[in-house]
Amino acid sequence: MTSNKNAHQVNSSTGERQEARQTGGTDTWPRPEAGAGWRPPVACQYCGSGSLASWLDRVRDHLEYVPGSWAMLRCRDCGSVQLSPMPSEDKVAELYPPVYSFRTDLDAGGRIRRLISRAEEAAFYRILHKRETGTIRRHTGLAGGNLLDVGCGTGDRLARFSRTGFSVRGLEIQPDLVRYVRQTRGFAVDAGTLDSVFYPAASFDMVTIYYVIEHLLDVGKVLWRIHSMLKPGGWVVAEVPLADSCQSLTLRTRWSQYSEAPRHVSIPSREGIRRALTVSGFEEVSILPATMMNCAAAFALSVIPAANTGRSYARSGVLRHLPRAAGGLVTLLYCPAAALENYGARRPAFGLVLARKPGEYNESSKRATNQAGRGSAGAAS
Numbered sequence: 325m326t327s328n329k330n331a332h333q334v335n336s337s338t339g340e341r342q343e344a345r346q347t348g349g350t351d352t353w354p355r356p357e358a359g360a361g362w363r364p365p366v367a368c369q370y371c372g373s374g375s376l377a378s379w380l381d382r383v384r385d386h387l388e389y390v391p392g393s394w395a396m397l398r399c400r401d402c403g404s405v406q407l408s409p410m411p412s413e414d415k416v417a418e419l420y421p422p423v424y425s426f427r428t429d430l431d432a433g434g435r436i437r438r439l440i441s442r443a444e445e446a447a448f449y450r451i452l453h454k455r456e457t458g459t460i461r462r463h464t465g466l467a468g469g470n471l472l473d474v475g476c477g478t479g480d481r482l483a484r485f486s487r488t489g490f491s492v493r494g495l496e497i498q499p500d501l502v503r504y505v506r507q508t509r510g511f512a513v514d515a516g517t518l519d520s521v522f523y524p525a526a527s528f529d530m531v532t533i534y535y536v537i538e539h540l541l542d543v544g545k546v547l548w549r550i551h552s553m554l555k556p557g558g559w560v561v562a563e564v565p566l567a568d569s570c571q572s573l574t575l576r577t578r579w580s581q582y583s584e585a586p587r588h589v590s591i592p593s594r595e596g597i598r599r600a601l602t603v604s605g606f607e608e609v610s611i612l613p614a615t616m617m618n619c620a621a622a623f624a625l626s627v628i629p630a631a632n633t634g635r636s637y638a639r640s641g642v643l644r645h646l647p648r649a650a651g652g653l654v655t656l657l658y659c660p661a662a663a664l665e666n667y668g669a670r671r672p673a674f675g676l677v678l679a680r681k682p683g684e685y686n687e688s689s690k691r692a693t694n695q696a697g698r699g700s701a702g703a704a705s
């Protein structure tokens with residue numbers, strides 16, 4: 325259920341880390357020192373304000389992979405949250421465990437575990453993707469066109485959008501996932517990041533970027549790149565955890581989106597992501613609640629950290645799936661509460677953020693828009 329796609333292969337064999345891990349679980353873990361690949365944040369990633377106030381302290385990695393503790397600073401202007409200290413660019417790769425994102429071939433060696441992961445995919449991930457694709461199509465009016473999924477993971481979203489008429493392409497940083505999506509699913513995937521792969525200006529009708537923004541060291545740069553890659557009238561669709569959610573405010577250091585430190589380096593508020601998109605040239609910014617099940621899963625991972633992909637799938641033995649199963653059960657039980665958070669308090673754990681690049685719709689978008697609006701156009705004439 326860990327949802328990031330921006331993971332890296334890791335050299336986890338350093339003596340330094342082994343030693344640090346052996347002393348883990350106590351209150352003596354120090355905060356990383358500035359200067360050793362870590363630096364204090366100087367400004368809010370989302371609104372640019374330099375007014376950052378202490379908010380949370382002693383946030384630890386719930387995967388128990390990176391030793392240490394971090395602080396979370398809160399922007400006084402937009403309410404977004406920033407990790408402190410932040411990793412430098414060359415430090416980031418060390419922070420990701422070898423098994424990080426969910427995928428069905430995680431357990432290629434074990435038949436029972438493979439069956440469990442397949443069941444999980446069918447009961448959780450496929451339903452999520454189906455619902456969200458429908459919401460996105462209704463909101464944007466787009467029924468086709470060129471789509472790029474940044475951080476495409478196992479290609480589930482590519483498959484869903486492809487089925488609904490889009491011409492899809494993926495971008496993924498993990499080489500084994502790139503191979504998997506190319507060979508097993510047959511989609512075009514580029515290996516790398518938006519920094520390393522070139523896409524011509526105005527080449528996509530839609531760019532989707534799910535659970536990646538909170539990992540970025542420079543959010544603004546990536547939003548500008550996406551803006552340039554989109555055709556006029558094209559859409560960016562992002563899914564992000566939200567710092568002003570009920571779960572953020574009540575669970576605090578235990579919230580799974582903060583304890584994903586130091587891989588999550590910032591969490592936007594709704595105001596923060598809105599401002600970042602607007603400054604990057606987007607308009608018509610909407611922030612909808614993500615699916616209830618997704619938001620409930622964030623709660624479940626907060627109370628049962630061992631249910632994380634990086635912990636339950638990283639070790640051998642069927643028993644390792646018990647916390648995962650408990651996490652699934654808590655997710656289901658928490659769904660009514662997530663509904664209250666999303667639609668009662670209107671403070672969802674995750675936001676589905678949609679924004680449009682100004683300009684005239686291109687041809688494929690026009691067709692979709694005409695089809696969607698045919699009824700009202702007829703009534704007006």
Ligand SMILES: [Zn+2]
Nearest residue numbers: 368371399402
């Ligand atoms: Zn801010």
